[in-house]
Structures are given as structure tokens and as C-alpha cells.
Amino acid sequence: MSTNRLKGWKEIPIGGLIPEAGNSAQYETGGWRTFRPVVDRDTCKNCLFCWIYCPDSAIQVEDAKIKGIDLKHCKGCGLCAQECPAKAIQMIEEAKLS
Amino acid sequence: MGKPVAMTGNIAVANAMRQINPDVCAAYPITPSTEVMQQFASFVADGKVDTELVTVESEHSAMSACIGAAAAGGRVMTATSANGLALMWEMLYIASGNRLPIIMMVVNRALSAPINIHGDHSDGMGARDSGWIQFYSENAQEAYDNLLQAVVIGQEKEVRLPVMVGMDGFIISHSIENLEMLSDEKVKEFIGEYIPHYSLLNIKQPVTFGPLDLQDYYSEHKRQQSEAMRAAKPVILKAGQDYAALSGRKYGFFEPYRLEDAEIGILTLGSSAGTTRFVVDQMRERGIKVGMVKLRVFRPFPVEELQAALGHLKALAVMDRCDSFGAAGGPVFSEVRSSLYDLPTPPRAVNYIYGLGGRDLGIPHIEQVVEDLQKIRQTGKIEELITYLTVRE
Numbered sequence: 001m002s003t004n005r006l007k008g009w010k011e012i013p014i015g016g017l018i019p020e021a022g023n024s025a026q027y028e029t030g031g032w033r034t035f036r037p038v039v040d041r042d043t044c045k046n047c048l049f050c051w052i053y054c055p056d057s058a059i060q061v062e063d064a065k066i067k068g069i070d071l072k073h074c075k076g077c078g079l080c081a082q083e084c085p086a087k088a089i090q091m092i093e094e095a096k097l098s
Numbered sequence: 099m100g101k102p103v104a105m106t107g108n109i110a111v112a113n114a115m116r117q118i119n120p121d122v123c124a125a126y127p128i129t130p131s132t133e134v135m136q137q138f139a140s141f142v143a144d145g146k147v148d149t150e151l152v153t154v155e156s157e158h159s160a161m162s163a164c165i166g167a168a169a170a171g172g173r174v175m176t177a178t179s180a181n182g183l184a185l186m187w188e189m190l191y192i193a194s195g196n197r198l199p200i201i202m203m204v205v206n207r208a209l210s211a212p213i214n215i216h217g218d219h220s221d222g223m224g225a226r227d228s229g230w231i232q233f234y235s236e237n238a239q240e241a242y243d244n245l246l247q248a249v250v251i252g253q254e255k256e257v258r259l260p261v262m263v264g265m266d267g268f269i270i271s272h273s274i275e276n277l278e279m280l281s282d283e284k285v286k287e288f289i290g291e292y293i294p295h296y297s298l299l300n301i302k303q304p305v306t307f308g309p310l311d312l313q314d315y316y317s318e319h320k321r322q323q324s325e326a327m328r329a330a331k332p333v334i335l336k337a338g339q340d341y342a343a344l345s346g347r348k349y350g351f352f353e354p355y356r357l358e359d360a361e362i363g364i365l366t367l368g369s370s371a372g373t374t375r376f377v378v379d380q381m382r383e384r385g386i387k388v389g390m391v392k393l394r395v396f397r398p399f400p401v402e403e404l405q406a407a408l409g410h411l412k413a414l415a416v417m418d419r420c421d422s423f424g425a426a427g428g429p430v431f432s433e434v435r436s437s438l439y440d441l442p443t444p445p446r447a448v449n450y451i452y453g454l455g456g457r458d459l460g461i462p463h464i465e466q467v468v469e470d471l472q473k474i475r476q477t478g479k480i481e482e483l484i485t486y487l488t489v490r491e
Binding site: 006007008009012013014015016017018019020021 | 195196198258295296303304305306307308309311314315316317318319321322325326
């Protein structure tokens, strides 16, 4: 919801309740990230293990191939790098990338 | 009029629960509240209620199960005392924060250590900031009446808060008194059908209870809780009026007694009100203009209403059956005195800590309070701000 104006106490459901399903995409967890997954395209076999394991559905896939990482939602947990059989994903500190 | 019966406070409360017929009760026994759930368990076993009774392994689990059942959309009740309430602490805030109108009978008892199983208000008063509405009852009749009204108040759309109803351990919980019960049908009609605002079991509208709430929205949700307490005030009064129409017994935030022309007054809550009322009558016969306020609702605290009721007094004694160690007096005193601060000529207010661990508060003790108040009224001077009544030097 970061692009919207934050709502006042009269406008939101009571008790922190979320009265609808499937809206976690609106919560951009990318801001939590310290380490960013960087895919080495030459080593990647497109097995999509990373896509299966990613808890935030942040691995973007097109035509059965990795297209990129959704950095608005990737928390930098490193599960993809851990699970990658080809060791094609490296976790690089954000500070060194920018 | 209702049916006159003779029963202990605990059995009266269990009968109120039978008439309420909650969907779920999760409880763990602790003296002096044990008898409530023991009797209620008999009602469950005898098929008198449709309640799912969950016998859990601790009070923390009892409140946790209540929270789950309430989030699932059920009408939920439990009972506890003292250390049992203390063990629920974490979950009390989760119940109120999630805005689940769980109803809990708290049979007020002293907290350990040293271990003591008798009546005082340390348990309930310790939970005064947990976001629960709080009632205190003078006798078994009030405990019964308060519990029925608690159901109606907590579930109201703009309130949606859990409610604790207190009664003094042993003094009320284990003494047999006469009281009137409403018929089962009248209770059913009074409490109405429970319609949860959201329910985990409503698969047509999936919801999430208790998600992460960080710097961006937590403050707004706490502000909502504060507003719900304010909104509860007219709801409490309305429930009291509706209940009076049904029972003939009137309930407000507090009960003033011979207060209108009084010069000095005593504010108390719970079972001590009976003894205080007796002393007030005796003193009145001697021409001493003393009155009493029996506080019933501690949360939401009736600031403006107490200002209006107490403002004309010259001197006021506030009775606390609980100490707040290192504070500016007991919990009731702190709030009452703070409420009086904005009055142009507030009464001189003093505090008496009394009756801890079930210590008797007798007629001579209250006579001493009246004597002290007379002195304060005459001299305008306070010798002791906080007095430990019923304590040996």
C-alpha cells in the first residue's frame, strides 16, 4: 500500500483484521531486503526450483524461463540461492549494488 | 418479577452461563472460581446447554482457546481468579486487540506471594489496562445481573470488546444469598442472537485475524480500541435500562447512596458496599451527612459522571481492596482523584487500602473512615493521604 495515502483510524477494519483474501501483493516486503539474489544466466538451467521455493512468489517466469526477480516483494531471504542445484544464484549485499 | 432462589455467587454465575448457553467455554480450575465451571460442566454433561466445553491445561491455554473460538465466530465465555488471570495476561491483550467479545467471570482473589486464596481486587485491577471492559459486583444478584448485561454490551457492533465481570472471592462466591433469576426465555430474548462481525468459519468471506501490524497502522488500531471504550458508555447505560425493564433492578456506572445532601462521602466497589451502606445509615441517624458511591464500571471509567456526582462533597474517602505499590495510592483512588482535579472546588480526597487477602472490613473500620472525613471536612487538612485500614502496626 506504499503508493497510497495511509488511512486513518476511522477508515480501517477494527482489530487489524484483513477482510479479504489474496491481497498480500499489496504489502511490499522488498523494503526488508539486505541481500539481493543475482542470477548468473550462464549457469542457470531454468529448473525453476527457485520459483517453487520462493515464499513471496518473487521469481518472475515467462515461457518456463526465469525473467527476473520482483524486487518489490523479494525479502532477500536467500532460500532461492540455498536451493538452486546449479549454484546459479548469489546473494549480494544491497549496499554493494547501488 | 424473576424467580427467587438461594445460591452461592458461583452457582448464580454458572446459572447465568447456562441461560446464556455460549457456543464455547474453555477453562482451567482455580480457587475460588472453580465452582463456576464445575457447576457449568454438570450443565454440559446433563445436556442443559449446547456448549463445547474445552478442558485445557492452563489458563493461558484457556484464554487462547477462547480467542480461537471467538475468532471462529462463537459466543465464548470462561471464568478464572487471581494467578489464573495472571497467567492469561498475554492473551488478554490479544483478545481485546482482536476485538473479540469474550465474556469472563473473574472471581476476585489476592495474587501470590505469599500465597492466599481469598478475596481482593489485585487480579482484576492489574488487568485494568488490558482493554477489557470491567464490572465489579456487590453481591450474587449483581454478579448474575452484570454477567447477562456483559454479553449484550461486549457484542454491540460499535463496542466489540471483551468483558470481565468481577465478584469478591469467597465473600460473594461462596456465600449463599437470596437472589432473583430471570426465566430462561427472558434471558435468551435479552441477549439476542450473536452475530459476529467477521468469522473464520465464514468461507464465503475469508478473513485474516491477528496479522502483523507495524509502525504504519498499530497506532490507529489502538486508537480504535480507545474509541470502543468510549462507545461502550452509552451501550452500558442502554443495557442497564433494558435490563431494569426486564428485572426491576437499575444499573448505571455507579450507584449513589444518600449522596445528594451529603458533605462527606465514601467511594467503594464490590462486597464492601453492603457494610458501607449500613454505616452510612447509622451515621445519618446521628445527623452526620455522609453518603456513598458504589462503583460498578471501572472500565470505561466514568470520569464526567463521577465529577457530577462527587463535586459537591467536602471530603471523600476512596476505598481500594488492592495496593498499587509505589503509586500515588490504590488504582481506584488514582483515577477518582484525577477525575476530580478539573473541578473548581474538588473534595479533599483520601485513600484507604483495605481487606487484602480477604481480611474482613468491619463496621468499626468504616466508622473510623467517617471520623477521619469529619476531621478533614472541619479542618480542610489531610493528615494521611493513604491509610492502611485493617492492618496491624
